[in-house]
Structures are given as C-alpha cells and as structure tokens.
Amino acid sequence: MTIELPGAIAAYFSADKQGDTRAISDCFTQDAIVVDEGNTYTGRDAIRQWIANASTQYTYTAEPFALAEEGGRTIVTSHLVGNFPGSPVDLRYFFVLQDDKIAELEIVP
Structure with a gap:
C-alpha cells in the first residue's frame, strides 16, 4: 500500500534510504529535537551525528x-528490517512539522 507523506517526511525517508546523513539533517529545523532509544538529540549537527552512528x-x-x-x-x-537486535520491527515515528521542516521527531516501537 502506498501512502502519501508530507514533503519533509517523504524527504526524510528518501534520504534515509539513500544513507545521506546531510540530506537527512537538512529535513530538520536548525533547533530540531529527535528522541530515539531513550536519547535526545538537539540541533542539526547532533541529528547528523545520530544518523551517522x-x-x-x-x-x-x-x-x-x-x-x-x-x-x-x-x-x-x-x-524496519536489518541487522539490528529485534529485527524486523514496526516503529512509529511521531513528527512535528514547522515551515516545511521537521521540528521534532520521536521514534518508538
């Protein structure tokens, strides 16, 4: 089933598929917040490092x-399917958008 994602979210998943950390971080506002696996990342540089890791x-x-x-x-x-513990898994991504960018993202099982 194909779903139509908002532009910034579609760009996020597309960049993630390509493994392009800069393109992923560019989907976010300058002071965006990401919460994943109990960790919080604030700002594009921290988000880029999170994706790179x-x-x-x-x-x-x-x-x-x-x-x-x-x-x-x-x-x-x-x-998600991959070589990580618990694969495969369905994850929920909670996005808050601001001016066609991602201002907040929380990822939970």
Missing part, C-alpha cells in the same frame, strides 16, 4: 505503511 552500526530498510494525525503530530508507522 546508526548507519555505521546497522544496515536496515524502512518502509512506511501507515499515516495518522494526533495532537498536532504526524504519525508514520514503518516496517
């Missing part, structure tokens, strides 16, 4: 398959 530790593919809105957040559910 994740991509050196694991290889994976992410396939978004569901889209919802809740409390001002866009929720994308994605199927």
Whole structure:
C-alpha cells in the first residue's frame, strides 16, 4: 500500500534510504529535537551525528505503511528490517512539522 507523506517526511525517508546523513539533517529545523532509544538529540549537527552512528552500526530498510494525525503530530508507522537486535520491527515515528521542516521527531516501537 502506498501512502502519501508530507514533503519533509517523504524527504526524510528518501534520504534515509539513500544513507545521506546531510540530506537527512537538512529535513530538520536548525533547533530540531529527535528522541530515539531513550536519547535526545538537539540541533542539526547532533541529528547528523545520530544518523551517522546508526548507519555505521546497522544496515536496515524502512518502509512506511501507515499515516495518522494526533495532537498536532504526524504519525508514520514503518516496517524496519536489518541487522539490528529485534529485527524486523514496526516503529512509529511521531513528527512535528514547522515551515516545511521537521521540528521534532520521536521514534518508538
């Protein structure tokens, strides 16, 4: 099933698929916040480093398959398959958008 993601979110998943850490970080506002695996990353430089670390530790593919809105957040559910513990897994990505950029992202199982 194909879903139509908002522009910044589509760009995020596209850049992630390509492994392009700079393009991923460019999807975010300058002071964006990412929360993943209990860690918080603030600002594009920290987000770029988070992605770079994740991509050196694991290889994976992410396939978004569901889209919802809740409390001002866009929720994308994605199927991840890779060489990480617990693979495969469906993760929920909670996005807050601001001016066609990602201002906040929280990733949870």
